[in-house]
Amino acid sequence: MTMQIMEGSMAVAETVKLCRPQVISAYPITPQTHIVEDLASIIADGKLDAEYICVESEFSALSACVGASAAGSRVYSATTSQGLALMGEVVFNAAGMRLPIIMGIANRAISAPLSIWNDQQDSIMMRDAGWIQVYAEDNQEALDLHILSYKVCEDHDILLPAFVCFDGFILSHVYEPVDIPDQKDVDRFLGPFTPYQRLDCKDPISFGMYATPEYYLEFRYEHDEAVKRAGEAFKKHAKEFAKIFGRDYSELVTKYRMEDAETVIVAMGSICGTIKDAIDEMRAAGQKVGLLGIRMFRPFPSADIRAALSNAKRVAVLDKNISLGAKGAAALEIKDACYGMNIPILDYIIGLGGRDVKISDIKEVVKLCEAGKGDMFYGLRQEVL
Amino acid sequence: MVDKSLELFDCGHRACGGCGASAAVRMILKGAGENTIVVSPTGCLEVFSTPYPETSWKTPWIHSLFENASAVASGIEAALKKQGRLGDEKVLVIGGDGATLDIGTLCISGAFERGHDFTYVCYDNEAYMNTGIQRSGATPYDADTTTTPAGVRSMGNSRPKKDLPQILVAHGSPYVATATMAYPMDLMKKVERAMNTKGPCYLQVHAPCCTGWGFDSAKTMEIGRMAVACGLWVNYEMVNGKLESVKKVKRVPVDSYLQAQKRFRHLFKPTRNEEEIAKIQAIADANAEKYGIDL
Numbered sequence: 001m002t003m004q005i006m007e008g009s010m011a012v013a014e015t016v017k018l019c020r021p022q023v024i025s026a027y028p029i030t031p032q033t034h035i036v037e038d039l040a041s042i043i044a045d046g047k048l049d050a051e052y053i054c055v056e057s058e059f060s061a062l063s064a065c066v067g068a069s070a071a072g073s074r075v076y077s078a079t080t081s082q083g084l085a086l087m088g089e090v091v092f093n094a095a096g097m098r099l100p101i102i103m104g105i106a107n108r109a110i111s112a113p114l115s116i117w118n119d120q121q122d123s124i125m126m127r128d129a130g131w132i133q134v135y136a137e138d139n140q141e142a143l144d145l146h147i148l149s150y151k152v153c154e155d156h157d158i159l160l161p162a163f164v165c166f167d168g169f170i171l172s173h174v175y176e177p178v179d180i181p182d183q184k185d186v187d188r189f190l191g192p193f194t195p196y197q198r199l200d201c202k203d204p205i206s207f208g209m210y211a212t213p214e215y216y217l218e219f220r221y222e223h224d225e226a227v228k229r230a231g232e233a234f235k236k237h238a239k240e241f242a243k244i245f246g247r248d249y250s251e252l253v254t255k256y257r258m259e260d261a262e263t264v265i266v267a268m269g270s271i272c273g274t275i276k277d278a279i280d281e282m283r284a285a286g287q288k289v290g291l292l293g294i295r296m297f298r299p300f301p302s303a304d305i306r307a308a309l310s311n312a313k314r315v316a317v318l319d320k321n322i323s324l325g326a327k328g329a330a331a332l333e334i335k336d337a338c339y340g341m342n343i344p345i346l347d348y349i350i351g352l353g354g355r356d357v358k359i360s361d362i363k364e365v366v367k368l369c370e371a372g373k374g375d376m377f378y379g380l381r382q383e384v385l
Numbered sequence: 386m387v388d389k390s391l392e393l394f395d396c397g398h399r400a401c402g403g404c405g406a407s408a409a410v411r412m413i414l415k416g417a418g419e420n421t422i423v424v425s426p427t428g429c430l431e432v433f434s435t436p437y438p439e440t441s442w443k444t445p446w447i448h449s450l451f452e453n454a455s456a457v458a459s460g461i462e463a464a465l466k467k468q469g470r471l472g473d474e475k476v477l478v479i480g481g482d483g484a485t486l487d488i489g490t491l492c493i494s495g496a497f498e499r500g501h502d503f504t505y506v507c508y509d510n511e512a513y514m515n516t517g518i519q520r521s522g523a524t525p526y527d528a529d530t531t532t533t534p535a536g537v538r539s540m541g542n543s544r545p546k547k548d549l550p551q552i553l554v555a556h557g558s559p560y561v562a563t564a565t566m567a568y569p570m571d572l573m574k575k576v577e578r579a580m581n582t583k584g585p586c587y588l589q590v591h592a593p594c595c596t597g598w599g600f601d602s603a604k605t606m607e608i609g610r611m612a613v614a615c616g617l618w619v620n621y622e623m624v625n626g627k628l629e630s631v632k633k634v635k636r637v638p639v640d641s642y643l644q645a646q647k648r649f650r651h652l653f654k655p656t657r658n659e660e661e662i663a664k665i666q667a668i669a670d671a672n673a674e675k676y677g678i679d680l
Contacts, residue, residue, distance in 0.1 A: 022467040023460060051463035056495030060456035063492065066449050067424070067460025073467060075460070093450055199445040199461060201420045201474045208448035209435035 001246070003177040008139040008166065009034030011178045012078075012104055015143035017048045018186040019102075019150050021076040022193075023068035025053040027061045029083040030116045031168035032106040036078060058083035062090040062103070069099040070207050072198030074150070078104035080168055081122045082111060088126070094161050095130035096223060097208055100153035100193075101161040102146060106168040107269065107320075109353040117354020118168040120269060124297075124321040124329045130223050132162035132230050133298040135268040137254070139176040141295075142166035144247055147186055151237045156196050158233050160226055167270040169354070185244050231299045252301035253308055254293035257283060261290025263366055264309060266334060267318040268294045271350075271357055275318075278362035289366055294330060302337035309338055315345040316369035318357075322349045327375065346374020355379060387573045391415050398441040399433040403602025405592035405609065406430055406508040409566035410479060413506055413590070416576025419444060421477050422465075424458045426484035427451035429515040430508065452488040454478045455496035455505060462501045475580050476503035482523035483513045485589075486547050493549075497556040497585040504579040504586045507549070508566075510594035518597040522547035525617065526668060527661055528648045530597075535651035540661050545668060553587045554623050560584075562622040565591035567609025571620060571632070578622075591618045599647020611642040616669035619676045633680045636673060639666050 006014070013035050016024075024043070026036040042048045051068075055061045058079050065075040079087065084105065094101055105123045109115040123133055134149065136142035142164065149162040166172060197205060211219050231252055238250035256276050258264065265275050272293040282289045292308050294301070309315060315338075319328020326332060331347035338345060348365050351357040357379075365378060393414035400407035406429055414421070422445045425431045431448045434441040449457045458476050465471035485493065485507040493505060512530050513519040519532040524542045529535040533542040550561045560582040564572040572590060579586035593609050595602040612618035613632060617639060620632035640662065643649040652658045652665075673679050 023463045025460060025463075049467070051467050053459055053463055054499065055456065055459070056491060056498070059453065060459070060492050060495055063449060063453035063456030064460030064463065066453075067447070067457035067462075068464040069460070070447055070457075071422070071461045071464035071468075073464035075464075089450055090453065097449070199422045199447060201422065201445055204443055204445040206435055206440040206442050206446045209437040209440060210432060210448075211437045215437050 001179045003179055005175050005177050007034060007173060007175050008142060008171040009173065010038050011139050011143045011180065012146060013038030013042060014180050015146050016076050017042050018181060018183055019076070019147060019190060020048070020074065021050055022073035023051045023053065023065070023075045024077065025055055025061045025064035025068070025075065026077045026079070027055050027058045027083060029058070029080055031108060031172045032078045032080045032083070032104070034172065035104060035106070058086045059090060062087045062094060065101045066090060066094050066097065066099060069101050070097070070199050072193070072195040072200070074193035075101050077101065078106065080106045081108035084122045084126065085110060091126050091129045091131065096219070098159040098223070098226070099161055100159055102149050102153060103161065103163055104146065105163045105165045106172040107165050108168040115353040118170050119320040119352045119354070120165065121321045123163050123165045126163070127298060127329060130160065130227055131298060132160055132227070134162065134164055134296050135294065136164070136166040136171065137270060137272045137293060139166070139171055139174070140178045140247070141249070142171055143178060143180070144241070144245065144249060147181065147189065148234070148238055148241050148249060150190055151241070152230060152234050154193055155233050155237070158226055158230050159196055160230060165269065170270045181245055189241060189244050227299050231296065231301055234296060249295065251304070252296040253304045254295055255308060256291040256293070258290035258292065258308065260288055262288040262313040263316065263369055264290050264292050264312040265316045265318060265362065265366065266292045266294065266330060268297065268330060269320065271318060271320065274357055274359060275362050278359040281359065282363060282366065287366070300333050300337070302333070305334060305337045306341070309341070309343065312343055314369055315343060316365050316374065317345060317347045318350050318365065319347060320351050322352070344372065348374060348376060348378040350378045387416055387577050388418070389415060391419065393419060393443045395441040395443060397439070399436065400429070401596050401602065403595040403605045405566050405594055405605045406481070406510055407433065408605065409508050409572065409590050409592045412566060412569045412572050413479060413576050414444065416573035417475070417477050417580050420474050421580070422461055422474055424454045424461065424476065424478045426454040426480040426489055428481035428484050430479060430481060432515055451484055453492050454480050454484060454489060455492040458503045459496045459499065459501045462503050471502060477580065478503065478505040480507055481514070482507055482509040482511060483521040486522035486549050494556065497553055497558055501585055502583055504576070504588065506576065506588045506590060508590050508592040510592045510597060512597050514594050514597045526665055527652060529651055530648070541651065550587060550589050554626055558585055558587055559625055560586040560622070563589045563620050565609045565613060565618060565620060567591070567606045567613065568620065575622065597648070600645055604645070608645060611645060615639045615642045616673045616678060617642060619672050619678055621676055628676065631676045631678055633678050635680045636678070639669050
């Protein structure tokens with residue numbers, strides 16, 4: 001293992017190269033741009049033999065991936081925020097067509113008002129689209145989840161697309177030490193893409209036919225079953241990944257100092273790093289606080305979360321998103337997962353649009369939670385309201 | 386050479402009797418040949434040919450969405466190129482005028498600008514027929530549609546057809562042509578030529594719709610020929626931006642073509658509207674002058 005210090009975007013691009021996609025189709029958008037620039041350079045320098053389609057919009061970026069994947073090629077795209085919103089129709093369509101497309105999401109807030117900064121509203125708004133969604137805590141995880149997602153998605157028992165989510169700027173633009181795997185190990189783990197079906201004149205089939213009421217319900221059922229199976233498939237392939245690469249992602253939720261935790265913070269993405277530091281300080285002060293990180297948001301690992309929270313006295317969910325008029329997406333899901341457990345689950349909408357979340361903020365949230373105050377926006381600047 | 390006996394579009398589909406589009410597609414596939422991967426946007430064709438689990442397509446076929454067929458085709462072409470299949474297998478989009486002239490234009494412009502090696506054929510029935518005869522950018526001047534109804538204050542569609550072929554000529558397309566299902570050999574040969582021309586090629590095919598235009602379903606071919614005879618539809622080929630061939634006609638006035646279709650009946654009843662008919666005649670005259678179709 002050789003650790004290298006590089007920008008998150010470059011680490012992702014270097015890893016996508018190792019996965020040998022044949023077609024990359026992307027449109028530039030902050031903060032995803034460095035990834036697609038780096039991939040373009042990698043191809044221009046002859047380090048990856050792939051077609052790079054410079055499309056005229058994100059809508060076409062994902063549409064081209066649909067075509068290339070259906071024709072039997074491994075494909076890659078990356079986007080964020082408005083780009084993902086523009087792709088919306090194709091996002092649902094690609095999943096319904098059961099195409100194993102991998103797309104990196106450098107998470108960013110959604111307009112209006114325009115914000116180029118980080119939260120997770122973009123991928124969360126696509127939670128019902130039938131894609132696998134995984135969230136990285138750091139850059140190493142972001143790159144590893146790319147490799148692992150190809151393996152899971154191309155599994156003929158799964159055949160789904162996946163978002164590999166990593167926080168915009170906080171991860172995408174930050175230099176961290178990472179271990180970029182060896183090509184031969186990635187080749188051994190992934191192998192070439194073997195499509196379940198492909199557009200082929202020697203064996204003509206029709207893709208994307210329409211379904212009457214006699215069939216549509218069953219299509220949706222089978223899609224849902226595949227998404228549900230993806231959790232176990234992820235665990236299985238992650239164990240194999242761990243044997244080759246030495247890093248274990250086989251838990252769909254991550255646990256930090258959860259042994260005797262009375263107050264459990266639940267969060268997704270890079271904020272988990274800050275929370276761990278806060279927990280260390282709180283533990284040192286005698287507070288029994290732990291972290292449950294959500295690595296996989298779709299399928300939602302309800303059973304794993306229920307089991308992990310079985311001894312918690314209270315739960316503080318930190319959501320970098322909001323289903324306006326309701327709650328944060330993670331809180332809604334966790335309340336569902338823990339139904340009947342009789343533990344208070346309080347939601348905190350935090351860090352939207354790039355608002356920095358500091359160790360002191362995490363401690364404050366824990367204080368609020370222990371006082372029974374929650375289901376609120378955290379950190380509002382009352383003076384500008 | 387076009388193999389006229391080749392049947393790649395199977396019978397049993399759900400098109401209306403007398404559908405110009407379905408007849409056009411059958412001919413288009415004869416011209417394209419069997420090593421063709423077809424992309425269809427949402428529309429009449431997609432719906433009448435592929436109710437799951439049945440399909441009329443004997444070639445590989447894919448439908449993704451309404452507006453993205455050219456982008457999907459771009460991806461297929463890129464994948465075939467990388468897999469060493471491009472050339473042995475070719476990519477053909479067949480879509481209606483709504484998908485082509487309206488909602489899908491951005492994707493078409495992008496794909497043509499990038500220069501993908503594929504052919505786009507638009508079957509032009511001059512309105513959104515699948516949803517029930519709403520106006521599109523291809524709807525001709527004064528046509529009565531469900532969203533441009535003729536009425537006391539309306540003569541129907543107030544704008545002439547968008548000239549997408551010339552927009553794609555401006556993109557540098559090596560082969561842009563127009564054809565009609567009413568002249569099958571010409572159509573098949575043009576498709577064959579487009580498929581054998583490297584780069585993004587475009588063909589717009591007049592496809593009369595008896596349901597939407599209001600004529601007897603036995604007269605689809607006749608209506609198609611009348612459009613050419615009066616100069617409201619011009620069959621031409623432009624190669625690398627230069628007009629190479631055009632179908633010349635001994636032109637007749639537009640009246641008989643208009644009178645044969647219910648979508649123009651408000652121009653004749655209760656009284657003949659000379660002013661509006663003259664405007665339509667002027668469109669045909671301008672076509673004749675622009676392309677030199679008069680014999």
